[in-house]
Amino acid sequence: MVIKVLRKTLNNIISIIRMQIEAFRESSVSAIRLEHNELEASFLTMVLGPLVGIVTGVPPVISLEILSEIGDEFRYLESRAFRGEDVIGDLFSVLSSE
Amino acid sequence: MLLEISSQYFQVSNVREKVLEILDVDSVVKPHVVMVMGKGGVGKTTISIMLALIASSKFKTLIMSIDPAMHLIQYLGIMDVKGKIVNVKGNLWAYQLDLESTIRSLTESYAIHIRDLLPSLKVLNLDDVVDIVKNVPGLEEEVYMRSIHEATTMNFEFIIVDTPPTGITLRILTLPKLYTLWLERLIELRERIVALRYVIARTLYGEKEIKDRALEKLYKLREYYSTLEKLYTSQQHSSFILVSNPEPVPYMETLNTIKHITQNLNRKPKLLVMNKVLPEYEAKILNMKSIQEDILRNFCTLEAPKVVIMKTPKPPSTLTDIADLIDKINTDYCLEIQ
Numbered sequence: 347m348v349i350k351v352l353r354k355t356l357n358n359i360i361s362i363i364r365m366q367i368e369a370f371r372e373s374s375v376s377a378i379r380l381e382h383n384e385l386e387a388s389f390l391t392m393v394l395g396p397l398v399g400i401v402t403g404v405p406p407v408i409s410l411e412i413l414s415e416i417g418d419e420f421r422y423l424e425s426r427a428f429r430g431e432d433v434i435g436d437l438f439s440v441l442s443s444e
Numbered sequence: 445m446l447l448e449i450s451s452q453y454f455q456v457s458n459v460r461e462k463v464l465e466i467l468d469v470d471s472v473v474k475p476h477v478v479m480v481m482g483k484g485g486v487g488k489t490t491i492s493i494m495l496a497l498i499a500s501s502k503f504k505t506l507i508m509s510i511d512p513a514m515h516l517i518q519y520l521g522i523m524d525v526k527g528k529i530v531n532v533k534g535n536l537w538a539y540q541l542d543l544e545s546t547i548r549s550l551t552e553s554y555a556i557h558i559r560d561l562l563p564s565l566k567v568l569n570l571d572d573v574v575d576i577v578k579n580v581p582g583l584e585e586e587v588y589m590r591s592i593h594e595a596t597t598m599n600f601e602f603i604i605v606d607t608p609p610t611g612i613t614l615r616i617l618t619l620p621k622l623y624t625l626w627l628e629r630l631i632e633l634r635e636r637i638v639a640l641r642y643v644i645a646r647t648l649y650g651e652k653e654i655k656d657r658a659l660e661k662l663y664k665l666r667e668y669y670s671t672l673e674k675l676y677t678s679q680q681h682s683s684f685i686l687v688s689n690p691e692p693v694p695y696m697e698t699l700n701t702i703k704h705i706t707q708n709l710n711r712k713p714k715l716l717v718m719n720k721v722l723p724e725y726e727a728k729i730l731n732m733k734s735i736q737e738d739i740l741r742n743f744c745t746l747e748a749p750k751v752v753i754m755k756t757p758k759p760p761s762t763l764t765d766i767a768d769l770i771d772k773i774n775t776d777y778c779l780e781i782q
Contacts, residue, residue, distance in 0.1 A: 375644050382640035389633050397558065397580075404626055405619075407582040411665055412630075413557040415657040420561050 383426070390416065390423055460498045462775045466715050466749045467495075469502065473680040474601040477592065478714075479617075481701060482687035483694040484609045487719040487753075489515040491687050492606035493766045494773070500536035503601035507532075508539040510588045511608045516540050520763055529598075532763070537600070539591075546587050551577040588616050589672055596675065610697055618708050620672035627666040634659045676709055683714035688743070690721050690736040695743070702746070713748045718777075720755040744778035752777040 393416065395402035396409050467478070478499075480492040489509065493516070496507035506529065509516035514526070517540045522530055527542035551574045558577065577583070588608065595603045607613040638656045645651040675681045684705055688698040698716070705711045718740065727733040743750065752774045760766045 371648055375647050378640055378643055382637060382644065385633065385637045385640065389630070389637060392630065392633070394561075404630065405582050405623055406580045407586045408623060408626060408630070408665065410554045410558075410577065410580065410583075412658055412661055413554065413561065415661045417557070417561060419658070 386419060387423060390419060394420070459771060459773045459775060460501060463495070463498050463715075463751075463773065464502065466751075466775070467499070467683060468714075469499065469602070472683070473678075474503070475596050475598075475603055476601065476680075477596065477603045477605060477675060477682040478685060479605050479607055479613065479682060480685045480687060481607050481610060481613050482717075483689075483697045484513070486687045486689050486694050487717075488687050489513075489519060489606050490760055490766055490769070491685065491717050491719060491753075492516070492604050493519055493763065494770050495685070496536055496538075496602075496604040497763075497767055497770065499602040499604065500534060502535075504535045504537075504599065505602040505604065506537045506539060506595055506598070506600040507604045507606065508541065508591065508595055509606035510541045510543075510591055511606050512543045513608075514540055516606055519761070519766065539595070541588070541591050543584070543587060546591070547578055547583060548574065550587060551583070582615075582619065585612060585615050585619055588612070589620065592616075592675075593668065593672055610701055614701065614704050614708075617676045617705065620669040620676065621708075623669040624666060624673055627662055627669065631659070631662045631666060634662055677711065679711065679714075684711060685715045685717060686713045687717045687719055689719055690732075690739045690743075692735065692739070695739050702748075716743065716746055716748045716750045718743050718750065718752045721752055722755050726755070749775075750778050751775050 391400065392402045392404050393409050393412050394400075396404055396406040397413075469476075478495060480488050480495065482488050489511065492507055492509070496505050499505040507516065516522075516538065517526065520532055520538050522532075522538060522540070526540050527545065529537055529539045532538050554577050555574045592603070592605060595605075607616075634656070638654065638659055641656070642651075642654050645654050686698050686701055688694045702713060705713070721740070722730065722732060722736060724733065727736050740752075753769065753772055754774075756765075756769065756772070758765075760769055
């Protein structure tokens with residue numbers, strides 16, 4: 347009985363430590379993630395802009411060529427926009443009538 | 445006077461050898477692309493076929509027409525083989541780009557992704573999206589560039605390109621440089637994104653490697669446009685032949701083209717062709733004598749090898765007509781009037 351309680355307590359402590367480590371990791375990469383997200387939004391704006399009337403300078407042919415490779419990023423950008431996380435994503439969402 | 449002198453040199457027996465010498469056929473890198481440029485109607489297709497006939501006497505040669513006017517297939521009588529490479533005779537092969545169907549198949553592939561990514565376009569059917577994409581700036585030029593690039597990957601030693609009107613051709617020549625610059629910027633940005641993504645993935649999930657399809661695509665595009673840029677800027681890989689008529693507008697366009705390729709590509713024309721020069725009596729009747737002489741005098745001052753071809757009573761309309769015209773190329777015209 348005692349061993350059972352001890353084991354449960356120990357497992358809880360391990361879980362807390364793991365969560366703590368995870369939280370530390372999350373917090374350490376949050377700034378990087380922010381920069382990553384903003385750069386990705388900039389990249390998608392540059393690439394997709396010419397196709398929806400935003401002049402970014404990128405030749406539309408290059409945009410069309412890359413289109414097939416950025417589907418996942420674009421959908422992620424859209425989902426971020428729904429959660430109201432960024433303005434650029436929101437802009438694209440409006441442009442794509444969602 | 446000028447025209448009388450030119451007529452003395454009609455029977456140049458080794459004209460083929462002289463043209464091959466001007467083109468420097470033995471020392472250039474193969475495959476070698478020869479772009480025949482000029483205003484519409486100056487005889488680009490005729491000159492292209494002449495050069496192809498001459499080059500094919502020694503080398504496996506492809507004459508490809510990317511001119512939507514499609515004069516090549518009429519001269520060669522290959523009406524039913526648009527978009528295919530066909531053997532004309534011996535070492536000579538021909539290809540006529542089918543611009544409309546090539547653009548259509550390219551835009552259809554783009555349209556699928558556009559519809560997928562931009563839900564607002566779902567209200568349109570696929571044909572409407574294709575029509576929208578067809579009008580994207582640079583798409584026509586892209587089709588031309590792909591055709592030329594594709595030809596260089598085949599087993600030809602010389603590729604003679606009968607080009608579309610000058611404006612489009614000049615864009616074909618300069619776009620690879622512009623595209624490469626933009627791709628460099630996009631690659632720089634994408635590499636930063638991928639580096640950050642790697643740091644996140646490594647820290648949170650211990651991943652050692654991440655792949656990015658967009659970055660791989662950007663690298664491929666950069667390689668493709670760099671190859672084209674190198675093709676157009678290297679005199680070992682390509683030559684420019686400018687065709688003009690002794691009339692003010694086509695000649696002015698030739699001068700502008702020379703200026704453009706000098707400034708933007710640091711290139712000089714390999715050969716200047718003054719085609720359809722009127723015999724003196726005909727020039728007099730048409731009140732063109734002094735205009736023609738002025739243009740020819742100026743033409744002879746240009747820095748590049750030059751040839752003159754007199755206007756024939758009957759315009760060439762078949763391969764045989766054009767083969768006969770080769771013997772009428774005057775390679776010494778400008779030497780004689782000095």
